[in-house]
Amino acid sequence: xxxxxxxxxxxxxxxxxxxxxxxxxxxxxxxxxxxxxxxxxxxxxxxxxxxxxxxxxxxxxxxxxxxxxxxxxxxxxxxxxxxxxxxxxxxxxxxxxxxxxxxxxxxxxxxxxxxxxxxxxxxxxxxxxxxxxxxxxxxxxxxxxxxxxxxxxxxxxxxxxxxxxxxxxxxxxxxxxxxxxxxxxxxxxxxxxxxxxxxxxxxxxxxxxxxxxxxxxxxxxxxxxxxxxxxxxxxxxxxxxxxxxxxxxxxxxxxxxxxxxxxxxxxxxxxxxxxxxxxxxxxxxxxxxxxxxxxxxxxxxxxxxxxxxxxxxxxxxxxxxxxxxxxxxxxxxxxxxxxxxxxxxxxxxxxxxxxxxxxxxxxxxxxxx
Amino acid sequence: xxxxxxxxxxxxxxxxxxxxxxxxxxxxxxxxxxxxxxxxxxxxxxxxxxxxxxxxxxxxxxxxxxxxxxxxxxxxxxxxxxxxxxxxxxxxxxxxxxxxxxxxxxxxxxxxxxxxxxxxxxxxxxxxxxxxxxxxxxxxxxxxxxxxxxxxxxxxxxxxxxxxxxxxxxxxxxxxxxxxxxxxxxxxxxxxxxxxxxxxxxxxxxxxxxxxxxxxxxxxxxxxxxxxxxxxxxxxxxxxxxxxxxxxxxxxxxxxxxxxxxxxxxxxxx
Numbered sequence: 001x002x003x004x005x006x007x008x009x010x011x012x013x014x015x016x017x018x019x020x021x022x023x024x025x026x027x028x029x030x031x032x033x034x035x036x037x038x039x040x041x042x043x044x045x046x047x048x049x050x051x052x053x054x055x056x057x058x059x060x061x062x063x064x065x066x067x068x069x070x071x072x073x074x075x076x077x078x079x080x081x082x083x084x085x086x087x088x089x090x091x092x093x094x095x096x097x098x099x100x101x102x103x104x105x106x107x108x109x110x111x112x113x114x115x116x117x118x119x120x121x122x123x124x125x126x127x128x129x130x131x132x133x134x135x136x137x138x139x140x141x142x143x144x145x146x147x148x149x150x151x152x153x154x155x156x157x158x159x160x161x162x163x164x165x166x167x168x169x170x171x172x173x174x175x176x177x178x179x180x181x182x183x184x185x186x187x188x189x190x191x192x193x194x195x196x197x198x199x200x201x202x203x204x205x206x207x208x209x210x211x212x213x214x215x216x217x218x219x220x221x222x223x224x225x226x227x228x229x230x231x232x233x234x235x236x237x238x239x240x241x242x243x244x245x246x247x248x249x250x251x252x253x254x255x256x257x258x259x260x261x262x263x264x265x266x267x268x269x270x271x272x273x274x275x276x277x278x279x280x281x282x283x284x285x286x287x288x289x290x291x292x293x294x295x296x297x298x299x300x301x302x303x304x305x306x307x308x309x310x311x312x313x314x315x316x317x318x319x320x321x322x323x324x325x326x327x328x329x330x331x332x333x334x335x336x337x338x339x340x341x342x343x344x345x346x347x348x349x350x351x352x353x354x355x356x357x358x359x360x361x362x363x364x365x366x367x368x369x
Numbered sequence: 370x371x372x373x374x375x376x377x378x379x380x381x382x383x384x385x386x387x388x389x390x391x392x393x394x395x396x397x398x399x400x401x402x403x404x405x406x407x408x409x410x411x412x413x414x415x416x417x418x419x420x421x422x423x424x425x426x427x428x429x430x431x432x433x434x435x436x437x438x439x440x441x442x443x444x445x446x447x448x449x450x451x452x453x454x455x456x457x458x459x460x461x462x463x464x465x466x467x468x469x470x471x472x473x474x475x476x477x478x479x480x481x482x483x484x485x486x487x488x489x490x491x492x493x494x495x496x497x498x499x500x501x502x503x504x505x506x507x508x509x510x511x512x513x514x515x516x517x518x519x520x521x522x523x524x525x526x527x528x529x530x531x532x533x534x535x536x537x538x539x540x541x542x543x544x545x546x547x548x549x550x551x552x553x554x555x556x557x558x559x560x561x562x563x564x565x566x567x568x569x570x571x572x573x574x575x576x577x578x579x580x581x582x583x584x585x586x587x588x589x590x591x592x593x594x595x596x597x598x599x600x601x602x603x604x605x606x607x608x609x610x611x612x613x614x615x616x617x618x619x620x621x622x623x624x625x626x627x628x629x630x631x632x633x634x635x636x637x638x639x
Contacts, residue, residue, distance in 0.1 A: 019498075047543065047575070048505065048508055048509070048512075048543055048575065049497075049501065049505070049543070051504075051508045052501045052504035052505040052508050053501065053504070055504035055505075055507055055508055056500060056501060056504045059503075059504065076574075079574065080574055083511070083512060083570065083574060084508050084511045084512060085511070086507075086510075086511040086516030086517070087504065087507040087508040087510070087511040087516055091507065091519070325524065326479060326522060326524045327479030327480075327523065327524050328479050328480070329479045329480040330479070330524075
């Protein structure tokens, strides 16, 4: 049998008045289905803290499966209650945020398929506007392309050189120690040369560029999307792939292989510094050994990789930028995602190349062509 | 409309009502350009005070000075008996907590739900019983007609809803003084009228003093107790709506009669 409890409000329903009403409510022994009637006849004024206490009482009553009614409110209090009436209803359950297992798998699959389709569309668009459209006389933003080469290439020269130089130094340091007991330290020059020509210069440079340029591309396009600049472009009938993607893609395809060549040179210099200064080889000997270690094929292999790395970094940056939702937070999320996807794709491409060269050209072991 | 007009008539702010904030001889520069030039006025407790003027006349700059976001070149801003222009950062932060600001583009935090946005100042200031934070946020959202949007993200809201949510956050801590920058800019007339009524409702129910920057004539006629008009950084009019409509200053007449700049040139020629 449900009961009806009556509470009397004081003459002011403010912080204190509301709290004493709440205390009185908390002291009630409520059973499922009980009703609490709050008599506001004595209340002359109320403020929002008083209102918040009333709202709190309603929510707590709902949790205890009881209901609350207000009555006899006068003038200002009645008007206030009417205005805040939505807050005086039991709050709906917080929307369910955790989907079930099947739902998650289904969601993830659908998201993956739709994202893959978007990425493919972007690739086709970018390819067309970068490679085909300029020859059809449909325009290419040459000045923007030059700007991008400067921004992505020239301005990254110092950090790329420094990184590769230091990595060359470290590899020389580590490998010299390993071969010391065999007296084969001169072969460190071979190792450094082969490693940088085929692998390290391309990968290290691409990692630096994806952190620097990949993130910048994603953040720039995402911010444009959030601020409706992308919509403005589309609204003007301008193709975003032509306007934004093509100059960046071609810019990076030109800049990254150039940076990779610099990376090779500085990586080898880093190794040479250790070989000459610490291991004590004569510069001419180290130089001859280095030159004899690799041929043009090795260098081309590294350059070819950097070409594909450039395509991946530019397209992944653009793709993530266009996919942004939800304002500044979304921009941050997409930038992070772009860098993570960049680095992962670098490793993936590198693995494909390694496998390819190992089985097709039998170049897995340096010095055994 | 009638309802709102009736509400206006039965409440007149006395001329000798105490000032809640007072601006004295405010001068400010952006580089070489003088943006505000000797601006002086005071806002009475409990009134709806509007600042009007053409684009680029210094309205928003004035508002930013009045909440301490910008520091003046000279002059003072007296709030609660103390000069905000002469305070250090810490004191100023204490003062700013007593002023609610609703920004033109709402200024909601995109990473939080609407409810958390409103609850944020209550949580940060830490002077409210923690049990009350969620009820207060719900109540303020109810006041602005957004009770249903508690769990929404700001990106799910329309322009008008964002403004109302921004206002709910501005009044979250029950400040005596609320600044509202361009409440109706970019809104449809229905939404704009809704915001006008909201301002009147909050002013009446909570006794909040509003300082509103706007250039919507309909809105000014409906809600303003007094109007301050700026032109090229100077005060050219201060008074009630009726006084403004009767004012003989060319710029004021031009504004209220919605005439283009040729009108002034024509009058000057006469």
